[in-house]
Structure formats: C-alpha cells, structure tokens
Amino acid sequence: MKVEYDNLTPLYDQVRHLLLRDIKEGRFQRGSYLPSEPDLCEHYDVSRITLRRAVRELCEAGYLKRVHGRGTLVTEPKVEQTLVSLSGFTESLTSSGHKVRYAVLDSAVQASSNDAKERLKATGSDQLVGIRRLLLVDGRPLTLEDLYFLESRHGRxxxxxxxxxxxxxxxxxLYGEEPKAAERAINVDFPSAAECELLACTASQPVYRIEKLVLGKGRKPISFSVLITPCDRVTYSISS
Known part of the structure; x- marks a missing residue:
C-alpha cells in the first residue's frame, strides 16, 4: 500500500504507520533487515527524506535498529516494568495494551524447594505448592516463573x-488479600539449555534472574517466585 497524497496526515506519519503495520503483520519479520531505501521508497511512493524520518521514529520506538554496514534491523520494543510496583505481570502489562497469557508447564503440591520454604517461613507440616509457568506477551515468551506458596495459607x-x-x-x-510489599533480588546470569528452549533464546544471551518475595498484611509472606527474563526483552525502572 502506498501513501495517499491527498490525505491530511503528514507523509512521514503515513509511512511510519504502513511500516509498523507491515512489521506487525509479518511482512518484515523480527530479526530480518528491511529492504533497501530505494526499494522502500518505491514501495511506499515517497522520497528518501520522508522514509528516513519514518524509520527514525520507529527506531526511537524500538521497532527498528540501524546496524552500521548492514542496514535497518527489525526488532521489537522492550516491555517496560516498574520494579516497585505491586501489580502482577498480568495486570500491569494488560493495562499497557499488551495481550498477556500464562502457559502453565507444571503444577505440584509438596514441591521441593528448601529456599522457597525458608522464605515463606514454612513449618515442618506445611506443604509447598509449586507452579512453573511461562508468561507470553503478544504471543512471545517473556518470563519463565517458578511460583511457590503454602497450601495451608493459600491453597485455593x-x-x-x-x-x-x-x-x-x-x-x-478467594481470600480478600492483596500484596502490601515485595522484596526483590536481581542478578544477571546465563540461561540453562532447558530455559533457552522455553524462552526461545540462546545460551549466550544474558537473562535477569529475579527472586521475588511478596508480603501481605503485617509483612506475612504470601508467595515466593524465581523469574527468568532475557535482558533484551524488558526494561526495568525504579521510581521514587
């Protein structure tokens, strides 16, 4: 589709919209390079100046990246997460306009994680519930989570x-409870072979490995999670 010269929308904005549509519809796939400038100018029927402004804006938005000597690479914007937020992934990402779903990989009562039991202050008789799930954002794997909580407190x-x-x-x-605080420990690591397969990343790609303890009223532990996210897919911010 070409630009419409009788449209009141600026030409560069029309090209930006058309390029973005072609990226989202898979005409220009993530990880591939855009066609040459002359080809794109002919395709959209615009000048190089107009095309370059549209490309620059999409680079700033995170959809494209200029690679010296290679061309313009189709990328994907990083998901933004606020570390001090108590909202869950589902709530915060959905409110940002993303399509979010969890793929549950495993679920078990009497899960074995001494670290989780210690962080949740479990007693000898407490059974630990463990759920491994993969967070998919806009159809793409974002975070692998091992979630733990105590059956006696929040089994339902x-x-x-x-x-x-x-x-x-x-x-x-089910319980009328909400998180009141959260403690996070963040490390940068490299993924295991199994994690690479689930997250569709390579062993050389660094990942954030976050331990998250969610606390309720009176700072009573609610849940403990280990979350693994490729560093190139998320930007964490802290506001105070």
Whole structure:
C-alpha cells in the first residue's frame, strides 16, 4: 500500500504507520533487515527524506535498529516494568495494551524447594505448592516463573492459577488479600539449555534472574517466585 497524497496526515506519519503495520503483520519479520531505501521508497511512493524520518521514529520506538554496514534491523520494543510496583505481570502489562497469557508447564503440591520454604517461613507440616509457568506477551515468551506458596495459607488459588489465571486476582477473590510489599533480588546470569528452549533464546544471551518475595498484611509472606527474563526483552525502572 502506498501513501495517499491527498490525505491530511503528514507523509512521514503515513509511512511510519504502513511500516509498523507491515512489521506487525509479518511482512518484515523480527530479526530480518528491511529492504533497501530505494526499494522502500518505491514501495511506499515517497522520497528518501520522508522514509528516513519514518524509520527514525520507529527506531526511537524500538521497532527498528540501524546496524552500521548492514542496514535497518527489525526488532521489537522492550516491555517496560516498574520494579516497585505491586501489580502482577498480568495486570500491569494488560493495562499497557499488551495481550498477556500464562502457559502453565507444571503444577505440584509438596514441591521441593528448601529456599522457597525458608522464605515463606514454612513449618515442618506445611506443604509447598509449586507452579512453573511461562508468561507470553503478544504471543512471545517473556518470563519463565517458578511460583511457590503454602497450601495451608493459600491453597485455593492453586486451581485458578494452574489454569492460567492471575495469582493476584485469585488471591483477592478467594481470600480478600492483596500484596502490601515485595522484596526483590536481581542478578544477571546465563540461561540453562532447558530455559533457552522455553524462552526461545540462546545460551549466550544474558537473562535477569529475579527472586521475588511478596508480603501481605503485617509483612506475612504470601508467595515466593524465581523469574527468568532475557535482558533484551524488558526494561526495568525504579521510581521514587
């Protein structure tokens, strides 16, 4: 599709919109390079000046990246997450306009994680519920999560969460509880072979490995998670 010269929308904005549509529809796939400038100018029926402004704006938005000596690479904007937010992934990403879903990979009562039991302050008789799930954002793997909570305290959330539901939403609807605080420890690591397969990344790509303890009223532990996210897919910010 070419630009419309009788349209009041500026030409560069029309080209930006058409390029973005072609990226999202897969005409220009992530990881590939755009055609040459002359070819794109002919395709959209615009000048190089107009095309370059549209490309520059898409580079600034994170959809494209100029690679010296190679051309313009089709990329994908990083997902933005605020570290101090108490919102769950589902809530915060959905509110940003993303399509979010969880693919549950495994669910078990009596999960074995001494670290999780210690962080949740479990007693000898407490059973640990463990759920491994993959967060997909706009159809793309973003985060692998191992989520733990105690069956004696919040066992009823296991069923809805095991079906792909939001932990925070289930917690509120079934127990009337909401997170009051969260503690996070962030490290940069390299993924294992199994993690590479699930996250569709390579062993040389660094990942964020985050341990997250969610606390309720009176700083009572609610859940403990280990979250693994490729560094090139997310930007973490802190506001104060």
């Amino acid at each position: 959330v296991a069923e809805p969460v095991s079906k792909g539901g939001s932990f925070n939403q289930a917690l509120k609807s």
